[in-house]
Amino acid sequence: MVRCLALFFIVGCVNEVLCIQGSCGAQSEPAAPQGAAGCGCENLKRAAAMEPVEDSTAAADPADKYSRDANERPPEAQGDETKIQSQMVLISGGEFLMGTDNPGIPADGEGPQRLVRVDSFYMDIQEVTNQQFQSFVNATGYISEAEKFGDSFVFEGILSESVKNQITQAVAAAPWWLPVKGANWRHPDGPDSNITDRLDHPVLHVSWADAVNYCTWANRRLPTEAEWEYACRGGLEDRLYPWGNKLNPKGQHYANLWQGDFPNHNSAEDGYIKTSPVMSFPANGFGLYDMVGNAWEWTSDWWTVHHTTDQQHNPTGPPSGTDKVKKGGSYMCHKSYCYRYRCAARSQNTPDSAASNLGFRCVSQGHR
Numbered sequence: 253m254v255r256c257l258a259l260f261f262i263v264g265c266v267n268e269v270l271c272i273q274g275s276c277g278a279q280s281e282p283a284a285p286q287g288a289a290g291c292g293c294e295n296l297k298r299a300a301a302m303e304p305v306e307d308s309t310a311a312a313d314p315a316d317k318y319s320r321d322a323n324e325r326p327p328e329a330q331g332d333e334t335k336i337q338s339q340m341v342l343i344s345g346g347e348f349l350m351g352t353d354n355p356g357i358p359a360d361g362e363g364p365q366r367l368v369r370v371d372s373f374y375m376d377i378q379e380v381t382n383q384q385f386q387s388f389v390n391a392t393g394y395i396s397e398a399e400k401f402g403d404s405f406v407f408e409g410i411l412s413e414s415v416k417n418q419i420t421q422a423v424a425a426a427p428w429w430l431p432v433k434g435a436n437w438r439h440p441d442g443p444d445s446n447i448t449d450r451l452d453h454p455v456l457h458v459s460w461a462d463a464v465n466y467c468t469w470a471n472r473r474l475p476t477e478a479e480w481e482y483a484c485r486g487g488l489e490d491r492l493y494p495w496g497n498k499l500n501p502k503g504q505h506y507a508n509l510w511q512g513d514f515p516n517h518n519s520a521e522d523g524y525i526k527t528s529p530v531m532s533f534p535a536n537g538f539g540l541y542d543m544v545g546n547a548w549e550w551t552s553d554w555w556t557v558h559h560t561t562d563q564q565h566n567p568t569g570p571p572s573g574t575d576k577v578k579k580g581g582s583y584m585c586h587k588s589y590c591y592r593y594r595c596a597a598r599s600q601n602t603p604d605s606a607a608s609n610l611g612f613r614c615v616s617q618g619h620r
């Protein structure tokens with residue numbers, strides 16, 4: 253642990269011990285064709301010893317401090333917020349095959365395929381944007397966990413040279429991730445960046461608690477993994493992607509992913525090197541945008557790689573754990589390192605971690 257704690261972060265992978273030895277990708281999944289299946293582009297976690305210093309109760313009990321009740325505002329202000337909330341679409345409940353028997357990354361617990369039933373719910377058609385998160389922060393004074401910690405993970409490729417030059421130590425196992433002081437949702441590419449020209453992009457650098465607090469404030473909640481995956485599939489059965497099995501049908505891009513050689517060259521054939529404005533690519537059969545790609549999305553489930561094949565109804569994952577499930581992959585995902593832009597794919601982060609490719613969307617039981 254010592255070496256990683258010195259960085260204040262470790263790069264987590266399926267086997268934490270290997271990460272600490274600084275070679276998680278190569279050792280954790282020697283048989284996987286995707287090489288760094290355990291770490292790839294994604295699994296970041298804060299060292300357990302590092303806790304935010306103030307106001308940890310806010311994260312523990314989101315319903316309390318950041319609920320609408322606790323933040324009464326004049327009706328006209330509430331009207332503005334309602335306008336700025338994402339449109340939602342009804343996802344009619346039903347049965348579906350969750351997971352896959354042909355896992356792209358077996359170590360992630362993508363299988364076995366299993367019959368799952370979910371009740372109807374409403375889902376944001378888009379990832380929560382910077383502007384939406386800003387309206388929440390303006391209304392509540394919420395301070396995100398990355399702001400409390402004072403730093404967050406930023407992909408090296410989007411940092412300015414001046415910021416990069418100030419960072420002497422990268423993470424050995426995944427040198428493209430740098431812990432950057434002053435990186436947070438307001439400064440997604442590091443302290444010298446801002447969100448003024450990307451208010452309609454997904455909010456980034458949000459921890460799991462930040463996401464829960466936002467959804468709670470909006471009278472919504474995070475989706476369970478089962479709800480998220482059911483929604484991702486858009487009514488198709490046993491397909492890789494929300495739109496089918498071909499990554500680029502008719503040569504078209506259906507998601508903001510990485511083209512080129514990860515991590516050195518991003519050819520941006522899909523039009524975007526970093527995040528894209530939400531809804532820049534076609535919706536799936538349920539009218540949902542960017543379910544794969546653009547930003548990873550937090551779910552409410554704790555992480556496990558072991559799943560029952562008994563039929564489940566509204567499964568919510570294990571009762572406890574150390575990591576939360578995230579779904580969908582991001583603009584950094586390429587098949588060579590992160591074949592996780594599939595509906596069955598999954599990955600995890602400690603709830604307090606944040607990064608320049610991780611966001612969320614909300615769901616609710618009732619229409620708004």
Ligand SMILES: *[C@@H]1O[C@H](CO)[C@@H](O)[C@H](O)[C@H]1NC(C)=O
Nearest residue numbers: 336383384385386387388390
């Ligand atoms: C939040 O407040 C800032 C500062 O007053 C303002 O510039 C911004 O437009 C507000 N954002 C939203 C979404 O209301």
Ligand SMILES: *[C@@H]1O[C@H](CO)[C@@H](O)[C@H](O)[C@H]1NC(C)=O
Nearest residue numbers: 443444445446447448449450
């Ligand atoms: C935001 O960043 C842009 C360049 O990306 C810069 O031109 C602008 O001045 C910045 N705005 C603020 C308020 O810092």
Ligand SMILES: [Ca+2]
Nearest residue numbers: 508509522524
């Ligand atoms: Ca892209």
Ligand SMILES: [Ca+2]
Nearest residue numbers: 542543545547
């Ligand atoms: Ca997404």
